[in-house]
Structure formats: structure tokens, C-alpha cells
Amino acid sequence: MTRIRVALVDDQALFRAGIRMLIESQPDLEFVGEAGDGEAGVELAASATPDVMLMDIRMPLLDGIAATEAIIAADAPSPRVLVLTTFDLDESAARAIRAGASGFVLKDADPEFLLAAIRTVHAGNAVIAASATRELLEHFAASRARPDAPESFATLTPREGEIFLLAAKGLSNTEIAAREFLSEATVKTHISRILGKLGLRDRVQLVVFAFEHNLVD
Structure with a gap:
């Protein structure tokens, strides 16, 4: 091991x-x-x-x-x-x-x-x-001015955008899969593509990105 x-x-x-x-x-x-x-x-x-x-x-x-x-x-x-x-x-x-x-x-x-x-x-x-x-x-995030979302965010597909918002709210892959009627493997693939398109390292940076750019309520 x-x-x-x-x-x-x-x-x-x-x-x-x-x-x-x-x-x-x-x-x-x-x-x-x-x-x-x-x-x-x-x-x-x-x-x-x-x-x-x-x-x-x-x-x-x-x-x-x-x-x-x-x-x-x-x-x-x-x-x-x-x-x-x-x-x-x-x-x-x-x-x-x-x-x-x-x-x-x-x-x-x-x-x-x-x-x-x-x-x-x-x-x-x-x-x-x-x-x-x-x-x-x-x-x-509330203590900073919130700029518009960068151009990279527009490269997400509608499905990726939905998954991005759910992940930004702290939902797990299992929870996202249940809500979107997808397999966990598919959600994981979408998350990887989203991180790649936005130049983010992991889900923490995804959440920070969402709050900084006023993408979640």
C-alpha cells in the first residue's frame, strides 16, 4: 500500500x-x-x-x-x-x-x-x-468589488454551466448526479472539463471564482 x-x-x-x-x-x-x-x-x-x-x-x-x-x-x-x-x-x-x-x-x-x-x-x-x-x-468575496465573469466562463456549455453552479454551492458529485440525472462518472468528467476551461486547480478555486464574479446567490 x-x-x-x-x-x-x-x-x-x-x-x-x-x-x-x-x-x-x-x-x-x-x-x-x-x-x-x-x-x-x-x-x-x-x-x-x-x-x-x-x-x-x-x-x-x-x-x-x-x-x-x-x-x-x-x-x-x-x-x-x-x-x-x-x-x-x-x-x-x-x-x-x-x-x-x-x-x-x-x-x-x-x-x-x-x-x-x-x-x-x-x-x-x-x-x-x-x-x-x-x-x-x-x-x-463580499469585501471585494465583483468584476464581470471572464470570457472563459462563456466557453462552458449549458450543461457545464449548470454543473458549475451546483458545484459552486457546495454540492458533491453524488448530489449533482442525482439532481441532474447523470452518473457520478459523467459529473466528474464535466467538473474536470470545467476546471480546465476556467484554468482552476480544484473545487475550492471554483467556489472562489464563483463568489468573486458574482455567479452565485
């Missing part, structure tokens, strides 16, 4: 120790390193090549937002970044998502939720279903 390689960037040593023990207790996960600031986190991403990186936001030297941007922009294949935050409505978390993170998890979340989030983003999905995430994105 190929295990999911997980790294952690957080400036609290006690918190890092707890997360390390949690990861190491899972047979399908492998803890490959930790760092106490953003600069060291960028170096860790390059040297340890994790599949998923847990990233705190507020850290010395380089914060989690700038570190996420640097990691995603690197030439090497970048890990999925899962942001750790203390507050469920935190504009910094939304900025990190815009920088390329695949979602966010509250630091006081249940251990089972964090483990599920790691597996979810590793599978290529995004941690976006939680109501707190949606509220955060709405809060963030």
Missing part, C-alpha cells in the same frame, strides 16, 4: 507533536517532516516532497499565505495544501485558498475530520462542504 506523505508547518511545537502522533497512528499516512515557520516550510515542501502539507497561517519569517504561494508556484510538483486556522471566519484563510490551498480545517476540529480532510485533498478533491468554509468565502 502506498501511503499518503504528510508534512506539517506550524510555529507551535506542542501542536506539531500532537499532529505528528495522529498522522503516525494511521496505516495509510506517513509523516515526512515538520517546520516551525513559513520559510522552512517552503524548503520542507521541496526536500520532503509531501503529498499533502498542513499549513498554519500566522507564523514568523514567512506567513502561511506567502508560503503557500511559493510552494504552489515552484517548478516541482506541488503538494496539496490544507490550511490550519483558529477562526471559522478568517479572511486570511480565504486568501490562502486563493493562493492555491485546497481547503481549510479549524485547529480545534475533531481528529477524524482532519484525517478525512487529508485523504480528501489527496484524492484531488477539496475540503469545501463545511458551512464555515462557505461562510468564509462569502465573507471574503
Whole structure:
């Protein structure tokens, strides 16, 4: 069994120790390193090549937002970044998502939720279903001027447009399939095409795109 390689960037040593023990207790996960600031986190991403990186936001030297941007922009294949935050409505978390993170998890979340989030983003999905995430994105988007949708949005077919709006509202592939009378495999194909046409990495960026361009109520 190929295990999911997980790294952690957080400036609290006690918190890092707890997360390390949690990861190491899972047979399908492998803890490959930790760092106490953003600069060291960028170096860790390059040297340890994790599949998923847990990233705190507020850290010395380089914060989690700038570190996420640097990691995603690197030439090497970048890990999925899962942001750790203390507050469920935190504009910094939304900025990190815009920088390329695949979602966010509250630091006081249940251990089972964090483990599920790691597996979810590793599978290529995004941690976006939680109501707190949606509220955060709405809060963030409301604080910005909303431009018209870019020309790329017009390239979506009518069916892709419908699926885009449902995904932007946080519906899962299963829920979209049931509503649109499609198979889950077909929905997954549509989502992949939508992301490609819009130049988006995952469903989190799709939701941000929708809110920023005033495409959802």
C-alpha cells in the first residue's frame, strides 16, 4: 500500500507533536517532516516532497499565505495544501485558498475530520462542504468589488454551466448526479472539463471564482 506523505508547518511545537502522533497512528499516512515557520516550510515542501502539507497561517519569517504561494508556484510538483486556522471566519484563510490551498480545517476540529480532510485533498478533491468554509468565502468575496465573469466562463456549455453552479454551492458529485440525472462518472468528467476551461486547480478555486464574479446567490 502506498501511503499518503504528510508534512506539517506550524510555529507551535506542542501542536506539531500532537499532529505528528495522529498522522503516525494511521496505516495509510506517513509523516515526512515538520517546520516551525513559513520559510522552512517552503524548503520542507521541496526536500520532503509531501503529498499533502498542513499549513498554519500566522507564523514568523514567512506567513502561511506567502508560503503557500511559493510552494504552489515552484517548478516541482506541488503538494496539496490544507490550511490550519483558529477562526471559522478568517479572511486570511480565504486568501490562502486563493493562493492555491485546497481547503481549510479549524485547529480545534475533531481528529477524524482532519484525517478525512487529508485523504480528501489527496484524492484531488477539496475540503469545501463545511458551512464555515462557505461562510468564509462569502465573507471574503463580499469585501471585494465583483468584476464581470471572464470570457472563459462563456466557453462552458449549458450543461457545464449548470454543473458549475451546483458545484459552486457546495454540492458533491453524488448530489449533482442525482439532481441532474447523470452518473457520478459523467459529473466528474464535466467538473474536470470545467476546471480546465476556467484554468482552476480544484473545487475550492471554483467556489472562489464563483463568489468573486458574482455567479452565485
